[in-house]
Amino acid sequence: xxxxxxxxxxxxxxxxxxxxxxxxxxxxxxxxxxxxxxxxxxxxxxxxxxxxxxxxxxxxxxxxxxxxxxxxxxxxxxxxxxxxxxxxxxxxxxxxxxxxxxxxxxxxxxxxxxxxxxxxxxxxxxxxxxxxxxxxxxxxxxxxxxxxxxxxxxxxxxxxxxxxxxxxxxxxxxxxxxxxxxxxxxxxxxx
Numbered sequence: 001x002x003x004x005x006x007x008x009x010x011x012x013x014x015x016x017x018x019x020x021x022x023x024x025x026x027x028x029x030x031x032x033x034x035x036x037x038x039x040x041x042x043x044x045x046x047x048x049x050x051x052x053x054x055x056x057x058x059x060x061x062x063x064x065x066x067x068x069x070x071x072x073x074x075x076x077x078x079x080x081x082x083x084x085x086x087x088x089x090x091x092x093x094x095x096x097x098x099x100x101x102x103x104x105x106x107x108x109x110x111x112x113x114x115x116x117x118x119x120x121x122x123x124x125x126x127x128x129x130x131x132x133x134x135x136x137x138x139x140x141x142x143x144x145x146x147x148x149x150x151x152x153x154x155x156x157x158x159x160x161x162x163x164x165x166x167x168x169x170x171x172x173x174x175x176x177x178x179x180x181x182x183x184x185x186x187x188x189x190x191x
Contacts, residue, residue, distance in 0.1 A: 073189035075106065075114065075175065080183025087112070092191035094163075094171060101145065104163070104173065106189060114185065115148040116161060116175070130159040130177070147177060147185075155180045166190070 072089040091107040097117065106114040118128050120142050130144040144161055147154050159177035166172050170191060177185040 072191050075187035089189050112150050117145040119143045126164045128161040130156045154182050
């Protein structure tokens, strides 16, 4: 009787304490824990593959500077509605404008023009920042008033410009502009 004592206790324990989990192994492991089924089931389906964005195709324009391989620098336009595009700057200039405003004009290899309107409050400070329109900051700080792309104003979220003078009246400019609808414009231009 002693040999049947341990299996008998094991059988009694199984009968007294019912087990509600079942494990079945048939080529794979499956566990059933007898939980109540929820009334609402959320199924996350895979979304259809996104359609690739069409890249901006620049118009065919013959530039007088392309054969000479001369570029003043480049401007990256990214995170915009047309994806990423790198513009080569073929001409750049700093022109005085009305009142205390100045205009930095970048002519791009696609025939487009990026224009930055600035106000210099401190000539010893080479950095310019964009401030919200309700701020009256241009009296005390070097300010970016607006940017124009092909003559149309591009609304900015924030941005900065570094306009550092070099030898012989030339400039080294670094732009970092974040527009609301047209993405970011980043680049380094020497003119």
